[in-house]
Amino acid sequence: MKKTATTQHPGKIPTQPGPEDAAESADSVIAGAGPTGRPGERATVRLREDGPDDQPRYAPEWLQLREGADAAARSDDLIDTLRIRLANLPGRADGLVVHDLGCGTGSMGRWLAPRLDGAQHWVLHDRDPYLLHFAAVASPRSAADGSRVTVETRRGDVARLTPDALAGTSLVTASALLDVLTREEIDTLAEACTGAGCTALLTLSVAGRVELTPSDPLDAEIAEAFNAHQRRDGLLGPDAVTVACEAFSERGATVRVNPSPWRLGPAESALTAQWLRGWVGAAVEQRPELAERAETYLRERLAACEAGELRVVVHHSDLLALSRPTDGAS
Secondary structure, eight states, X not given: OOOBOOOSOTTXXXXXXXXXXXXXXXXXXXXXXXXXXXXXXXXXXXXXXXXTTOOOOOOHHHHHHHHHHHHHHSOHHHHHHHHHHHXXXXXXXXXXXXXXXXXXXXXXXXXXXXXXXXXXXXXXEESOHHHHHHHHHXXXXXXXXXXXXXXXXXXXXXXXXXXXXXXXXXXXXXXXXXXXXXHHHHHHHHHHHHHXXXXXXXXXXXXXXXXXXXXXXXXXHHHHHHHHHHTGGGBOGGGHHHHHHHHHHHTTOEEEEEEOOEEXXXXXXXXXXXXXXXXXXXXXXXXXXXXXXXXXXXXXHXXXXXXXXXXXXXXXXXXXXXXXXXXXXX
């Protein structure tokens, strides 16, 4: 299922096609909602070496469309633990330094910075200069206690971080990143964070489970094909959180994992419709023999979504890794 980038204004969500357009849904998927153009590629993070003309694959529209569901899903319990940890860091009086990997439009900063006390300096990493600009402009300016929040942007490859690159960092954070990494890349990330003694909050990794109400006999087959698509070319997909837990734990970090499901109902119909197109599209890309049945399935699901009759739970996990502080940690 092909997806095309959109050139619409980032503040405007494209009009969602009705169920009669489901057969042409390949062309209506916002870039980022469906299968990536190349295996092993997340739009906002360069995970592989690409040519200089390689284009980003996430549209701001998709990132904005999912921001509310992401914010509602993230685990508040882990934030309580994080606050305690950050409050007790040596050198905290100098403020926090937070690296946001694959920041996209900056939704993690908008969600997290106002939940943390004290001065903060956010380093926003992304491969897309437009998204970096968007994230910097729309970043919060004050913390929970009114302290100042500042930002800087860095463009480039964040999958090859080193402890030296994170020296003095208080927190590394990311959303929807782990599941598009390989085992080697997660080891590299864990080594960088634990080597620098900084905490990692890695949210919204796919868990491989989806619940649709009402159910359909094809649900499980589509889900299985989608999960297989997520695991192509050595990527971890729904296995990523388990692998990350092992990688951080083996390096001495204390790891906690909490569920962070999207709960999508009639109020989130625009997001649900885009998610459905991408979910089914990836399944068909993985198993082309599903195409004919999947077309009917998608049309019926989109009709139910438009009628306000469909509810979806997309399971994710949030991971908090508390590394042992080092002398270089903030």
